[in-house]
Amino acid sequence: LVLIVVAAILGNGLVCLAVYCNSKLRNMFNYFLVSLAISDLMSALFIMPMSIFKTSTDHVIIPKLMCVTWYSLDVLFTSSSICHLCMISVDRYLTLTYPLKYGHSKKKKHTLMKIALVWIISICIAGPLFALTWIDKEPLVNGTDNSRDGISFYLPLLIMTIMYALTVRALRLQVQERRRLEATTTAATTSRSSTATLNIGDNFSKKSSFSSSFRISPSFRRIVFPNQKRKASAPAVASMAAAADCKQDLYCQKVLGILFVVFVACYLPFFALYLVRGVCDRCRPYITVEILVALEWVAYSAALINPIIYHVFNPDFRRTFQQLLRCRC
Template identity: 30%
Template sequence: MNEFMKITERKSNSTESIDETICSDRIANSSVYNSPAWPPDSWLFCFLIALKIVVMAFIIIAALFGNLLVIVSVMRHRKLRVITNYFVVSLALADMLVAIWAMCFNFSVEISGGRWIFGYFMCDVWNSLDVYFSTASILHLCCISVDRYYAIVQPLDYPLIMTNVRLVLMLAVVWCSPGLLSFLPIFMEWYTTSDHLEFRKKNPHICTFTVNRIYSVISSSVSFWVPGMVMIFMYYRIYMEADRQERMLYRSKVAAALLNKHLQINGISAGLSSLRQSVDEGLVSEDKAAAAEAVATDPGSSSKMKRERKAARTLGIIVSAFLACWLPFFLWYVISALCGYRSCYSPPWVVTLVFWVGYFNSALNPLIYAYFNREFRVAFKKTLENCCEASSYLVCRKYSIGRDPPITCSNASSELHGNNYLRAEAIVQRFSNLSEQEVINLRQSEACI
């Protein structure tokens, strides 16, 4: 009897650990076990599945093309080639890789009903790349905030602080350090428990990312909590310093303009008392005019301050979007690992939501640059116009080669087309010994000018 009780106790303990592992596996990836409350053949179920696929595909496409637009715009426009935008280009590259390696694999799991079709080894590769590129993207945002801090708080020392060597060093740290958090512990199997490893070997068609408590605390601190606190602190200092500099610049320019104006009116030998009285009387009515005159006297410093303010505002919006996108995921990530996946159960749709809201941050950064930064907005517009012109030219050329003459491939007026066609006919009459194909090619080339 005692022997039977010991066997039963040992069996219940092992069953509890296996149940905890399976439960954690069911929560770690939302599409492993889908148990909808409605029948699979209902119209609501089909609508939600279609909506999920459309939203995920939209996020992937927006992240790919939006970040590609950032890279091409900076490469094509010399005005954007500053140190801060090199961080932006590197961030865009990291977000593109998030879309390619993290989102696409997750999307394949979602549309296949939770089944992993790429094998045991590729499961570790996917988890490693997901952690790697997501961490790299967050660290880039941290570097951008530090760069903006020195540019605004210490503008005179900024060229000495942020040199090309330091830029390369920071980018090297940003791209190399996530490997110690992703590839090393995942392939060495330090990130999870032994029960989960046994479960994975028996179920290679299920790819989940179940972590132990130590790895969850370390990885979330390096990937989110520490960079997030640094960004919040840097932005707070940037905002306070930018506000202080703007107020000091405004007051100094207004005082200088008022002093100059009243000295001209009252004469250079005017007394300080009369000058102070005149300033007090006319300060309210002449405040705006003096501010405009101050800006006109030194447009360089004022425009530079405006650019720094816009950069600080853009940084604040980026940080706010970053926190709104990634905070739900990392809260779920840490709470589930510390509390236990069995005790702190989350529905599958909640896990899918926090994953893809975090992924959405990679597609959101180019939109923030385009909307809140005028230089990027102008560069994006020019880049898209050039792409449209190149596409229309290729379509026009293909259309002109595939059809018989005469054709019209230009957007110019009909009078211009008539003149071009008459000129072609004159050339044909002058050289009457041309072959038929040469005449056709000549007329087509004149029609497309």
């Protein structure tokens, strides 16, 4: 368990340092990842050690203020993690679906405002739970045993699932449309460059009524139509920019999808059994504290897996991690 804590601290610390040291990593998507890494880092620093303590001691009465604070921070950082993924899903869906209206939101200022909103929402979720748990007269033995924080998981999970499905659909339609436009543009450009039509002047037309269509060489085209290359380059640049944006969107969607799957795989078993244990009295004997503790640490392991995902799927992160570990940054 201690190794998980240490690895989570080092991994998420490297993510924050990598974005700080490498300007190539400073973009809207990675700013969200840094904020998510900070949430995981805080969880590794303040939540996991306390969890190790309470699981290694048998039925020790923990001071109520300490236990309620730990419980509220646990809810805060868990809510923050899923709210980050939820906000990224919503943001990417709006950007893809309404690019003219939400395209300006890629600015750093707007991104920081969205990150601040995520933390405000997380605090609003954890704050009332802190108050309700504090005024609860039942003793807190070896942790808190209630299912009030289930809504902080299931509601954002539902929103994120819907938004991710809609985003994948919008991105697929966008990729198909771009491929269709690129194919049409390529066909039109090929037809234009291979054949040219020369209309002879009015006087000659009256005498011979002549119009010819013939092939011209690239050198002749550059002499007669000097601006043609310059005009053709603008669509080419636009096409390259669109292709780059499409590639970036696909990368972001892939990473977001993997983060989503990892988060659900790590957290859903714990929250599902935790909810069942809270509402089903007959199920309580079968859902032991040992099972919940094991699933709790499976959930905590998501903080360790996230930096590995960035390392695997982003070469810039990978190179920067290596430089930081070699003290070359």
